[in-house]
Amino acid sequence: MSIDTLRSAIENPLGHSLIGLASSIEHGIPIYDCRSLRNHLPIGEKRDNLKLELSGIMLHGSGAFVLKGAFEDITVIDEATKLFLQIIEQEKSTKESGADHFAKSGANDRIWNSLEKLCRASPETFAHYHGNQWIDLASESWLGPAYQMTAQVNLVRPGGAAQEAHCDYHLGFMTKDQANSYPPHVHAMSPRLTLQGAVAHCDMPIESGTTKLLPGSQNWSDNYVGFRDAEVRDLFEDKYVQLPLEKGDLLFFSPGILHGAGENRTSDIDRMANLLQVSSAFGQAMETIDRDAMCRMLYPILKAGNLTQEERECAIANSAEGYPFPTNLDTDPPVGGLAPKTQQALMREALDGDWTEAKFNAELDKREARRVS
Numbered sequence: 001m002s003i004d005t006l007r008s009a010i011e012n013p014l015g016h017s018l019i020g021l022a023s024s025i026e027h028g029i030p031i032y033d034c035r036s037l038r039n040h041l042p043i044g045e046k047r048d049n050l051k052l053e054l055s056g057i058m059l060h061g062s063g064a065f066v067l068k069g070a071f072e073d074i075t076v077i078d079e080a081t082k083l084f085l086q087i088i089e090q091e092k093s094t095k096e097s098g099a100d101h102f103a104k105s106g107a108n109d110r111i112w113n114s115l116e117k118l119c120r121a122s123p124e125t126f127a128h129y130h131g132n133q134w135i136d137l138a139s140e141s142w143l144g145p146a147y148q149m150t151a152q153v154n155l156v157r158p159g160g161a162a163q164e165a166h167c168d169y170h171l172g173f174m175t176k177d178q179a180n181s182y183p184p185h186v187h188a189m190s191p192r193l194t195l196q197g198a199v200a201h202c203d204m205p206i207e208s209g210t211t212k213l214l215p216g217s218q219n220w221s222d223n224y225v226g227f228r229d230a231e232v233r234d235l236f237e238d239k240y241v242q243l244p245l246e247k248g249d250l251l252f253f254s255p256g257i258l259h260g261a262g263e264n265r266t267s268d269i270d271r272m273a274n275l276l277q278v279s280s281a282f283g284q285a286m287e288t289i290d291r292d293a294m295c296r297m298l299y300p301i302l303k304a305g306n307l308t309q310e311e312r313e314c315a316i317a318n319s320a321e322g323y324p325f326p327t328n329l330d331t332d333p334p335v336g337g338l339a340p341k342t343q344q345a346l347m348r349e350a351l352d353g354d355w356t357e358a359k360f361n362a363e364l365d366k367r368e369a370r371r372v373s
Contacts, residue, residue, distance in 0.1 A: 002132040003231055006220045010239060013215030017061030021053055027241035028062045034069045034134055036098055041133050051141040062215035064253035070134035071199075071248035077133035080129050081201045081272060083121045084153050087111055091330075103198075109155035112329035114274055118151075134196070138252045139278045141193045146281035152329075156209055156264045156271045163260035165236035169194050169325075171224040171275060172255060173338045179224045187224050191256030193283050197276035198252075200245040208269045211251060211263035212240040218256035222319070227258055236260075265321075292368060294319045297349055299360050301353055312351070320344040343367070 013028035022030035040046040071077055111117060112254045119126040123172050130149070139147045166172055166336045170190045171179045179187075214236050217223060228233050236258050245251060253259060255346065264271050298319055302312055321343040332340045346367060350360040 001231075002222075003226075003235060005222070006217060006226070006232065006235065009124075010216040013014060013062040014217070015059075015060045015062075015216065017059075017355055018053060018054040019057070021050055021059075022065075023068070026243055029213070029241065029243060030057055030062070030065045031243075032065060032067050034067050036070070041137065042077045046222065047137070048070060050120075051137065054138060056140040058252075058254050059192075059216075063218035063257040064213050064215060064251065065136065066245070067134050067250040067252070068246070069248060070132060073128075076125065076128045076247045077199070077248055079122070079125050080118060080274070080312055082112060082199075083118060083125060084155075084274075085271070086160065087117055087121065088155065095315060108160065109153075109157070111151070111153035112333075115149060115151040124341075134250055135199075137274065138197065138250065139195055142252075143193075143278060143280045147195075148279045148281060148283075148314045150277045150279070150326075152277070153242040154261070154273055155342060156261065158264050158267050158269065160209060160261075160264040160271070162209065162263040165212070165227055165233050165240075165258045165260050166229050167191075167223050168196055168255035170255075173325075173334075175222075175338070176225055176228055177337055184221065187221065188225070189341075191218060191254050193280040194255045195202040195276075195278040196253050196255050198245075198276040199276065200247055200249045200251070201272035201274060202269065203247050204269070204271055204273075205247040205266070206242045206262070207246050208271045209264040210242045210245055210271075212236075212242055212260050212262050212302075214240050214258040217258040218254040220347070221260075223256050223258065232258070245310045290320060291321050291343060292364060295343060295364060296361055298355055299347065299350065302347075303354075303357070316344050316347055320347050327371045332367075339368070340370075 014025070016032075019030050019041070020026065020036070021032065024031045024034065037050065040050045054065060065287040088111060092109075115130075118129065134159075139149070169331070170193070171187060173181065182190075189351075198211065208254060217236075218227070224273070239259075240258075242262055298315065302315060307315065322343045323338040327340055329340075334340055343364075349355075349358075350363065355363075
């Protein structure tokens with residue numbers, strides 16, 4: 001890993017991307033005025049040109065852009081905010097764990113799966129909120145049609161600490177060793193399967209802790225293994241940029257860009273953002289497989305010890321689920337790490353611990369209950 005290649009990647013964050021429709025460029029990040037671009041929303045050449053420009057920013061440029069005034073009527077933002085606050089208070093009174101990916105449990109107010117919860121709380125509010133054409137345009141620009149939307153609310157109160165620099169889903173939610181086990185072309189592919197976004201639910205001056213970004217860093221090939229290194233985080237802290245946002249603005253960025261929430265240094269702003277994580281439709285297998293049933297049938301065979309260690313590992317890899325997502329993060333949170341325990345990890349733990357078949361099946365039942373409840 002060479003930090004010099006990171007310095008080179010961020011030296012000219014706009015790179016070779018074509019920026020013709022942005023209203024301004026701030027710290028290397030294009031800003032788009034949605035009010036002046038509304039005639040680009042309908043299907044046609046203008047929409048295609050804007051989509052091409054936005055995807056170019058993600059692929060070749062700064063890796064981030066802002067859509068100003070994306071919610072023309074912010075009353076829907078206010079209504080969603082009220083519902084989110086009600087959900088937060090309800091969950092505080094009932095949930096045992098508020099585990100988060102990067103913050104200590106309870107440090108932030110977070111709503112996992114705010115997408116479904118908003119729909120359940122008020123289908124009408126959901127329809128107006130997620131009927132936003134700018135969210136659709138940005139998602140389609142990067143991922144094409146049939147994208148899959150998920151969302152999580154993050155509320156950071158005055159004094160809330162900043163996050164350390166990191167990258168996001170998929171490889172960003174792994175340890176360094178786990179990320180290193182994937183070949184380089186997967187590191188290049190991973191951020192192209194996901195789009196990160198944020199809906200500003202209040203006015204967010206920089207001192208409230210808007211997202212710290214290192215434009216161009218998504219083009220650094222070592223980003224997913226290097227972001228934890230001290231010299232990389234030092235460079236991030238020296239070079240990051242922040243942009244103020246207004247209620248109803250949208251920020252979109254590549255999951256591969258080095259970023260982190262800033263410290264809320266205000267005394268009176270509860271910084272609320274609805275964090276959008278949009279996935280490509282292509283991130284799914286062709287067939288539905290009952291891997292839980294396969295694990296139960298295979299366990300006594302693997303436990304019998306008639307296979308070599310290498311054969312056992314191959315059998316596990318081709319039967320049990322090796323990836324922890326998607327899951328219900330309310331009941332199956334990332335306690336003690338960046339992600340919940342996988343089915344494969346549970347099977348290895350059981351075999352190494354010489355569990356009885358009954359105990360293994362019982363633990364599978366508990367795991368499945370956590371994931372779907």
